[in-house]
Amino acid sequence: MNETELMDQPAANAPALDAGTQAIFVDYLLHLGDNGLILGQRLGEWCGHGPVLEEDIAMTNIALDLIGQARMLLTRAGEIEGAGRDEDALAYTRDALAFRNLLLVEQPNGDFALTMVRQFLFSAWSYELYRRLTASTDPGLAAIAAKAVKEAAYHRRHSGEWLIRLGDGTAESKRRAQDALDDLWIFTDEMFEAQPGDAALAAAGLIPEPSSLRPDWEAMVERVLAEATLTRPDPGFRREGGRTGRHSEYLGHILSELQFLQRAYPGAQW
């Protein structure tokens, strides 16, 4: 088992980083974990409300994968931080300003088309990201990425096929898919936007440069949009700020549901 990274022995495999880089890396791991946690929570809102039973199950299955990834990523963030915060402390006791997720994932579900467009734009990106993170110099993150990339590929396929079905479907389904794409496109630049600390993390081999994901992401998106007979929105107004804690009004409402129990009954277990 010498090729195996033991999750239970973080101290043994944490990369040696100076304090500044370590703090930036913790923030980056929170970014990844929060993406999974918040999108998983959004998808969970569909439970019992899906347009058909199969898709109801699909969305909650995807939520399960994303929350599974979030648990591991937040656990890893806590290990690297070394301040005694575990996955629960990070998920349930941080305020909105301390969340590092993309604005895209906190956007409301809208209709089924919007949820599928959001999922496709996100999964096409997370697939490219996790594929590269399998080579991270942090063995803990590399191991999580190796699991997550397989799941992201599956989510990308599922949502991509829905985009094609909706875009190249009826006039109504096409209109809804195009509207969703137009509404969400302003949040996509943020995925490729580097934060000041990212260069140091990339230089240490911990993460890829965010902008390096763009060509492969665009190629996949273009391919699916062409098949779906949907039009790529014009670049223009863009929104960003999730990675620095400047969120939309929606995040606070998500957290009020997600964190209620642990806020009202701190440390409650079941």
Added chain:
Amino acid sequence: MTLAATSTPKDAADVRALLDAVTDPEIPVLTIGDLGILRDVRVDDAGAVTVVITPTYTGCPAMSAIELAIRDRLLEAGCEAVRVETVLSPAWTTDWMSAEGRRKLEAYGIAPPADGAGEGRGALFAADPTVRCPHCGSQETEKVSEFGSTACKALYRCRACAEPFDYFKCI
């Protein structure tokens, strides 16, 4: 007095034999060995047992139930110190499911992962694998949904016998 077969396990082989009774709570015909999630068993000189498992999917809710079942089984058999470790790397793949596991799955009514099919770059437009109906054996089947009753399964339907069935998806 000689040791009976039910006495305290002495080595990794004894522990593995005991773990043959530990099954996936959601697919009770498969042992954790059949599934390929049992990665290692170690017994140190003092008799302390370490069992290493890996999740199929990151969010698999069965993992804690499996961990408890392993612990219960070994403590019940007389092991005094049991430690269950979860590892992520190398990532689990359906290739690790045993031939016996595949046979048992099909007999149970779940189509086993198709040979050779696998996720890779550009899988988006790849053809779906041919999945054999576990009820009638026909290959005239179609996918109903990419997601089934658990994270590891997809939902299919047989066009020959008209029965729906789960397919253990290939990752």
